[in-house]
Amino acid sequence: MIEEQLLKSEEKAVFALRSLYRKYGYLPYKMSKFEEYELYIRNKDFLVSDRIITFNDTNGKLMALKPDVTLSIIKNSEDKKGVKQKVFYNENVYRVSKSTKNYKEIMQAGLECIGDIDLYDIFEAVTLAVKSLSLISDDFVLEISHLGILSAILDEVCKDELFQSQALEFISQKNTHDLSRLCEKFEISAQKTADLVEFVSTYGKRDEVIKKLKNIYKGESLEELETLSNMLNSSEFSEKIIFDFSVVNDMSYYNGIVFKGFLSEICEGVLSGGQYDNLMQKMDRKSGAVGFALYLDLLEQLSKPKKVFDVDVLLIYGENDDKQKVAQKVNEFVNKGLSVSAQKCVPEKLRFKQKVEFLEGKNNA
Amino acid sequence: MLNVALPKGRLGEKVYAMFEAAGYPCPSIKENTRKLIFENEEKQVRYFWVKPSDVSIYVERGAADIGVAGKDILLEYEPDVYELLDLNLGKCRMAVAAPKDFYDDGEKTLKVATKFTNIAANYYNSIGRDIDIIKLNGSIEIAPILSLSDVIVDIVETGTTLKENDLEVKTEILPISARLIANKSSFKFKGKLIESVLKSIEKQVKKDD
Numbered sequence: 001m002i003e004e005q006l007l008k009s010e011e012k013a014v015f016a017l018r019s020l021y022r023k024y025g026y027l028p029y030k031m032s033k034f035e036e037y038e039l040y041i042r043n044k045d046f047l048v049s050d051r052i053i054t055f056n057d058t059n060g061k062l063m064a065l066k067p068d069v070t071l072s073i074i075k076n077s078e079d080k081k082g083v084k085q086k087v088f089y090n091e092n093v094y095r096v097s098k099s100t101k102n103y104k105e106i107m108q109a110g111l112e113c114i115g116d117i118d119l120y121d122i123f124e125a126v127t128l129a130v131k132s133l134s135l136i137s138d139d140f141v142l143e144i145s146h147l148g149i150l151s152a153i154l155d156e157v158c159k160d161e162l163f164q165s166q167a168l169e170f171i172s173q174k175n176t177h178d179l180s181r182l183c184e185k186f187e188i189s190a191q192k193t194a195d196l197v198e199f200v201s202t203y204g205k206r207d208e209v210i211k212k213l214k215n216i217y218k219g220e221s222l223e224e225l226e227t228l229s230n231m232l233n234s235s236e237f238s239e240k241i242i243f244d245f246s247v248v249n250d251m252s253y254y255n256g257i258v259f260k261g262f263l264s265e266i267c268e269g270v271l272s273g274g275q276y277d278n279l280m281q282k283m284d285r286k287s288g289a290v291g292f293a294l295y296l297d298l299l300e301q302l303s304k305p306k307k308v309f310d311v312d313v314l315l316i317y318g319e320n321d322d323k324q325k326v327a328q329k330v331n332e333f334v335n336k337g338l339s340v341s342a343q344k345c346v347p348e349k350l351r352f353k354q355k356v357e358f359l360e361g362k363n364n365a
Numbered sequence: 366m367l368n369v370a371l372p373k374g375r376l377g378e379k380v381y382a383m384f385e386a387a388g389y390p391c392p393s394i395k396e397n398t399r400k401l402i403f404e405n406e407e408k409q410v411r412y413f414w415v416k417p418s419d420v421s422i423y424v425e426r427g428a429a430d431i432g433v434a435g436k437d438i439l440l441e442y443e444p445d446v447y448e449l450l451d452l453n454l455g456k457c458r459m460a461v462a463a464p465k466d467f468y469d470d471g472e473k474t475l476k477v478a479t480k481f482t483n484i485a486a487n488y489y490n491s492i493g494r495d496i497d498i499i500k501l502n503g504s505i506e507i508a509p510i511l512s513l514s515d516v517i518v519d520i521v522e523t524g525t526t527l528k529e530n531d532l533e534v535k536t537e538i539l540p541i542s543a544r545l546i547a548n549k550s551s552f553k554f555k556g557k558l559i560e561s562v563l564k565s566i567e568k569q570v571k572k573d574d
Contacts, residue, residue, distance in 0.1 A: 098445075267426050268427075268445065
């Protein structure tokens with residue numbers, strides 16, 4: 001039996017998530033901490049940072065400490081029509097931290113569904129993402145975007161590569177003022193500019209977003225988004241799932257539905273995922289894939305009730321006391337459900353609720 | 366409670382006036398004290414004064430829900446935040462300046478002195494010019510005079526400082542103004558509040574135009 005209060009937020013999450021993913025038929029995926037460096041260099045844009053810890057293996061091969069899990073899972077996946085592989089993982093990855101610019105060990109949990117996927121699998125991934133967040137905190141939001149809609153709308157406005165890359169950046173910042181200026185620079189018509197600004201400013205409740213979006217865009221992708229939205233209506237967390245097209249994952253890897261999860265107590269997104277058929281194609285796979293990752297190291301920021309004491313009882317015994325009786329006394333406290341620290345003198349930094357002097361035989365309290 | 370990071374100085378005071386007009390006053394802020402944090406419990410808003418270049422850090426890390434920062438800072442540090450509104454305040458330009466008689470013939474690596482290493486590097490990268498960046502923290506204008514650098518990349522407001530040091534603007538890189546930024550996570554949970562502040566300030570900005 002594990003006492004729940006002893007677990008840190010991220011440890012608790014690991015147990016809860018494992019049981020959740022198992023219920024939906026996802027199997028644990030265990031991998032080595034190392035991977036051949038070549039795998040990453042071929043797909044370095046997919047990684048958050050291209051800085052990777054490398055070393056030479058005993059046979060001279062250049063190896064890397066894993067900066068990412070998804071690539072390894074794809075590499076080892078089957079590529080057959082009709083086959084779907086559902087796995088979950090809980091691994092440490094090694095990346096450069098954005099704030100300190102040093103390497104950091106990051107605990108990641110997540111799942112991938114690889115193979116002949118359809119809308120059901122996407123729905124399942126989104127649902128599990130929502131359930132994962134709900135297991136960690138009551139106050140969360142999952143925002144969903146559809147890159148198919150985004151790229152169709154951008155293509156309609158202007159196909160220039162420079163325009164698109166800058167526009168994407170502004171869209172991810174919800175920066176409509178610079179987006180309008182960019183359109184002006186590329187001599188885009190007032191109507192198209194207005195549509196694009198409207199698209200970026202459309203976010204929030206799912207049905208409202210879909211209604212507004214229908215004025216700007218019609219196409220398969222919107223139908224897919226609407227179907228997904230309707231499927232999510234039955235979720236107990238339906239209110240917490242919103243649409244927001246500022247979720248812009250790299251389009252050379254992701255396509256279709258992408259999503260990001262936030263907890264109110266944490267200043268950045270804790271969950272990120274989506275459909276990544278494009279990455280699969282780059283790795284010579286014919287099938288598609290959807291998945292997400294949770295950044296468990298961020299859960300450290302979740303506030304826990306402050307501990308006032310390190311132990312309930314500080315038991316002070318003397319040099320000549322019978323050790324067996326000391327042991328008995330310690331067990332007495334432990335059996336009462338109290339934590340005990342047996343010491344010969346009062347430690348400087350230990351905070352205790354109650355001090356008990358062990359006086360052999362005389363103290364039977 | 367909405368936490369707002371304001372840049373210390375004249376710009377910050379103007380911005381505070383906009384928040385006040387938007388219906389989020391905090392009278393104690395006008396008292397002449399050394400305090401840095403001011404709270405209006407009733408209106409559920411808390412302001413704090415921070416160094417202008419630190420505003421984006423407070424917002425990115427969620428210590429502030431929203432804040433006001435210059436576009437120069439946003440381009441230099443590239444914080445992961447929403448940039449919601451151009452306040453049209455604190456307008457100036459990011460520019461390349463050099464002594465009047467300087468001409469870049471492209472024959473050797475250009476020595477560039479600047480506070481804004483990221484902006485300078487991105488600009489010269491975009492035009493394919495090889496440069497040597499010299500990071501300085503102040504008095505940038507004297508670098509070319511002492512031959513520490515060939516040119517400088519800096520903010521130009523009126524151009525007086527440049528003129529007094531016999532420098533002139535050679536190329537304008539981009540216009541700069543103050544922007545309202547928001548933490549991405551806060552925006553999900555305090556979205557309504559942030560949007561109502563945003564709308565009111567947007568109206569004031571449009572009126573000023």
